[in-house]
Amino acid sequence: MSSPAPKIYVAVVGVGLVGSELVEQLLAIPQHTSPFQLISLTSSTRSIFDAAKPIAPDGAWKAQLAASAQKPDYQALTSQLAALVSPTQKVAVVDNTSSDDIAALYPAWLEKGINVVTPNKKAYSGDVGLYERILAASQASGARFLNEATVGAGLPVISTLKELVTTGDKVIKVEGVFSGTMSYIFNEFSTGKPDGPAFSSVVSVARQKGYTEPHPADDLNGFDVARKLTILARTIASGSRTPTALPVLASFASVKTASLIPPELEGIPTGDQFIARLPEFDAQFAQLRTEASAEGQVLRFVGVVDVVGGIVKAGLEKYSTSHPFATSLGGSDNIVMFHTERYGARPLIVQGAGAGAAVTAMGVLGDLFKLV
Numbered sequence: 385m386s387s388p389a390p391k392i393y394v395a396v397v398g399v400g401l402v403g404s405e406l407v408e409q410l411l412a413i414p415q416h417t418s419p420f421q422l423i424s425l426t427s428s429t430r431s432i433f434d435a436a437k438p439i440a441p442d443g444a445w446k447a448q449l450a451a452s453a454q455k456p457d458y459q460a461l462t463s464q465l466a467a468l469v470s471p472t473q474k475v476a477v478v479d480n481t482s483s484d485d486i487a488a489l490y491p492a493w494l495e496k497g498i499n500v501v502t503p504n505k506k507a508y509s510g511d512v513g514l515y516e517r518i519l520a521a522s523q524a525s526g527a528r529f530l531n532e533a534t535v536g537a538g539l540p541v542i543s544t545l546k547e548l549v550t551t552g553d554k555v556i557k558v559e560g561v562f563s564g565t566m567s568y569i570f571n572e573f574s575t576g577k578p579d580g581p582a583f584s585s586v587v588s589v590a591r592q593k594g595y596t597e598p599h600p601a602d603d604l605n606g607f608d609v610a611r612k613l614t615i616l617a618r619t620i621a622s623g624s625r626t627p628t629a630l631p632v633l634a635s636f637a638s639v640k641t642a643s644l645i646p647p648e649l650e651g652i653p654t655g656d657q658f659i660a661r662l663p664e665f666d667a668q669f670a671q672l673r674t675e676a677s678a679e680g681q682v683l684r685f686v687g688v689v690d691v692v693g694g695i696v697k698a699g700l701e702k703y704s705t706s707h708p709f710a711t712s713l714g715g716s717d718n719i720v721m722f723h724t725e726r727y728g729a730r731p732l733i734v735q736g737a738g739a740g741a742a743v744t745a746m747g748v749l750g751d752l753f754k755l756v
């Protein structure tokens with residue numbers, strides 16, 4: 385009789401909204417069936433690591449982390465995790481931050497055989513050099529880079545796209561509403577009526593509900609959608625059997641993106657300051673709503689990866705009040721339409737909540753299960 389595979393060691397970096405929920409979901413798996421052992425937690429100020437004594441499902445992890453005298457040390461964490469990797473022992477780091485510095489560590493982790501799972505969009509949508517180093521390191525060591533939650537949170541967007549591409553379907557266009565924040569804002573703000581709630585108030589609620597990026601301007605400037613489109617474009621380009629017409633994106637900044645940030649609010653350092661000044665611009669947004677309503681239309685922030693036309697773009701568009709983007713979206717819903725050769729005139733559609741801690745952590749945990 386062969387003995388069962390050892391449990392996968394998991395180190396979690398970033399315990400904010402999504403990270404805390406992920407820890408709770410991981411620890412809620414019944415111990416006798418769980419394929420994981422949570423051996424390390426790192427916040428922006430503290431860290432704990434003990435491979436011999438995994439974190440227990442007793443609800444004490446937050447207090448344990450808060451009481452730790454150990455400061456985050458990523459060089460030490462990398463060495464400690466690398467020392468655990470063996471042909472029979474899998475190790476994974478989950479990055480739940482939105483940090484560029486943590487994203488820059490992925491190639492080093494992957495090179496050492498440490499799997500990387502993340503909802504953080506920074507690496508795969510950032511500088512093309514980092515993206516290429518991630519692919520090369522993963523290919524060289526066999527360690528996996530899994531990022532389902534970076535697009536559509538827990539919705540099966542990346543896995544669906546990978547399956548379409550690897551099975552040889554030809555993706556023609558991927559389009560949709562890719563931002564939970566933008567979806568919530570415009571579902572509430574622009575319903576087809578000429579009036580409604582103030583723009584700044586719906587942005588504040590989206591933030592309170594945990595949909596926005598740590599700085600809500602990263603949603604409103606369209607960068608979050610541009611990052612998601614970059615991830616999709618790169619996933620298509622790297623998996624396709626033949627070259628596509630898609631441009632090689634130097635980074636998400638190469639995506640044609642129409643920002644919603646009033647010029648006066650560009651560069652405001654904190655989310656709180658940004659939210660405080662947003663009401664000054666409510667009248668401008670209300671005017672857009674009134675104009676759309678007069679044309680029988682609603683406002684929606686959409687993104688397109690046009691594989692055949694070689695175009696990747698994001699911006700605010702108007703849709704008839706009978707269009708699916710107007711009729712079928714609610715809350716933080718994302719809708720993603722995959723137009724492909726096999727699906728013909730009726731696209732494959734994925735729809736549902738595209739932001740929020742519970743569904744995002746589920747997407748991350750789902751990726752961890754892909755390592756089992």
Ligand SMILES: NC(=O)C1=CN([C@@H]2O[C@H](COP(=O)(O)OP(=O)(O)OC[C@H]3O[C@@H](n4cnc5c(N)ncnc54)[C@H](OP(=O)(O)O)[C@@H]3O)[C@@H](O)[C@H]2O)C=CC1
Nearest residue numbers: 398399400401402427428480481482503504598739740744
């Ligand atoms: N919220 C959502 O609906 C979704 C989020 N995501 C992505 O998930 C990630 C997390 O989002 P969310 O939980 O909402 O954001 P939060 O701001 O709540 O959490 C991020 C956490 O990362 C911590 N952190 C920052 N830098 C470091 C560091 N160097 N080392 C350790 N910890 C660090 C922060 O700590 P501190 O606060 O002390 O700085 C914070 O607790 C982001 O990349 C986001 O884009 C993806 C899909 C949906």
Ligand SMILES: N[C@@H](CC=O)C(=O)O
Nearest residue numbers: 563564565595596597
């Ligand atoms: N801020 C993002 C969170 C998920 O990626 C969004 O609103 O979609």
Ligand code: NA
Nearest residue numbers: 532535537539
């Ligand atoms: Na997803």
